[in-house]
Amino acid sequence: MERFTGNFTQQEPIPEEAIARAVEVMRSGRLHRYNLSPGEEGEVSTLEREFAAAMGSTYCLAVASGGYALACALRAVGVQPGDTVLTNAFTLAPVPGAIASVGAVPVFVGVTEGLVIDLDDLAAKAGEAKVLMLSHMRGHLADMDRLMAICDAAGITVIEDCAHTMGARWNGRLSGTDGAVGCYSTQTYKHMNSGEGGLLVTDDPEIAARAVMLSGSYMLYGTHTAAPGPEVFDEIKYHTPNVSGRMDHLRAAILRPQLARLTEQCERWNERYRAVEDGLRGTPGLTVVERSAAEYYVGSSIQFLLLDWPEAKLLDVVARCKARGVELKWFGGAEPVGFTSRYDSWRYAPSAPMPASDRVLKAILDMRLPLTFELEDCALIARIIRAEVGAVWQG
Numbered sequence: 317m318e319r320f321t322g323n324f325t326q327q328e329p330i331p332e333e334a335i336a337r338a339v340e341v342m343r344s345g346r347l348h349r350y351n352l353s354p355g356e357e358g359e360v361s362t363l364e365r366e367f368a369a370a371m372g373s374t375y376c377l378a379v380a381s382g383g384y385a386l387a388c389a390l391r392a393v394g395v396q397p398g399d400t401v402l403t404n405a406f407t408l409a410p411v412p413g414a415i416a417s418v419g420a421v422p423v424f425v426g427v428t429e430g431l432v433i434d435l436d437d438l439a440a441k442a443g444e445a446k447v448l449m450l451s452h453m454r455g456h457l458a459d460m461d462r463l464m465a466i467c468d469a470a471g472i473t474v475i476e477d478c479a480h481t482m483g484a485r486w487n488g489r490l491s492g493t494d495g496a497v498g499c500y501s502t503q504t505y506k507h508m509n510s511g512e513g514g515l516l517v518t519d520d521p522e523i524a525a526r527a528v529m530l531s532g533s534y535m536l537y538g539t540h541t542a543a544p545g546p547e548v549f550d551e552i553k554y555h556t557p558n559v560s561g562r563m564d565h566l567r568a569a570i571l572r573p574q575l576a577r578l579t580e581q582c583e584r585w586n587e588r589y590r591a592v593e594d595g596l597r598g599t600p601g602l603t604v605v606e607r608s609a610a611e612y613y614v615g616s617s618i619q620f621l622l623l624d625w626p627e628a629k630l631l632d633v634v635a636r637c638k639a640r641g642v643e644l645k646w647f648g649g650a651e652p653v654g655f656t657s658r659y660d661s662w663r664y665a666p667s668a669p670m671p672a673s674d675r676v677l678k679a680i681l682d683m684r685l686p687l688t689f690e691l692e693d694c695a696l697i698a699r700i701i702r703a704e705v706g707a708v709w710q711g
């Protein structure tokens with residue numbers, strides 16, 4: 317019986333060039349973003365300029381985490397305590413957490429079998445909030461043309477959580493550039509790895525200026541090279557509180573060489589994704605999540621559905637795969653475990669039951685695809701899942 321011995325949490329090493337740059341930063345002793353030698357741009361500003369260019373955005377701000385970027389974006393677009401914010405029922409804890417951190421109240425929108433936000437449900441709830449925090453959870457992009465049309469018609473500002481879609485596109489448009497703000501994470505399991513970190517892009521000068529002030533700029537915003545000019549800060553600087561969450565030169569130094577390789581890395585993820593998907597397709601009882609032709613995804617993880625399976629059988633599949641070295645995470649559990657949780661586990665954010673979404677959440681099995689896996693590993697993983705799903709399905 318075949319067994320997989322790879323490690324689902326093992327990412328690739330940091331590129332040597334990035335390590336060399338990080339060592340230079342440490343030797344300089346100047347790690348804080350505003351600790352610059354005369355005339356120096358600094359790694360953080362350079363990263364922001366390069367990331368803005370890569371995303372085709374006007375402005376960029378680097379911050380301490382993806383979750384910080386989300387909360388900063390909410391504040392920067394003007395969300396106040398007590399406001400409601402629409403968001404996905406299928407997402408990770410930092411998303412409702414960011415909403416709660418500014419004293420706002422999440423209103424959850426359902427998930428489809430395609431694992432994207434349910435646009436009919438969004439249209440039905442469009443009157444309930446002025447902001448949508450859209451989570452492209454696990455890299456699945458909804459029909460962004462229709463989504464933006466719904467939000468534009470209802471006067472809803474969209475903030476995109478692109479933790480799993482850095483480098484992805486809808487109809488050729490980079491993820492994070494449809495909404496007013498795009499937020500990214502550079503935490504270890506995302507598409508660039510600085511341990512912790514986040515980035516935010518926008519084309520709106522006032523949102524950008526507020527985000528810069530919020531992140532803890534003191535009155536040093538003039539050193540940013542991917543921020544609006546000083547005139548935009550004239551009033552904003554007096555009215556925007558400092559909620560420190562800057563990025564430092566060390567992390568920026570580690571990220572810049574990774575940004576240069578992002579497109580290539582996305583392709584490598586997709587090769588692995590397709591190898592697993594090909595191996596799973598046609599397994600009786602298992603639903604592959606079909607992707608739209610308009611979507612260029614980044615397959616850094618893969619999900620499949622065991623729709624309408626009894627819980628005991630589904631857990632049996634998870635246990636049997638685990639015994640053969642394949643770690644599947646289940647989003648349907650009543651108790652939050654590890655990184656997984658359901659909208660109804662966030663008890664600080666009350667929600668009405670969503671039976672159609674519950675049916676989908678109960679069926680989702682999720683697996684990371686680190687780039688340390690070879691294509692043969694991916695084929696082996698798919699064979700193991702196929703065999704174990706088949707054994708339980710028939711038994």
Ligand SMILES: *Cc1c(COP(=O)(O)O)cnc(C)c1O
Pocket residue numbers: 381382383384407408410411451452453454477479480501502503512513514
């Ligand atoms: C990782 C993640 C975030 C936030 O990232 P952190 O950098 O860990 O704060 C937000 N949304 C989703 C869906 C994520 O997976």
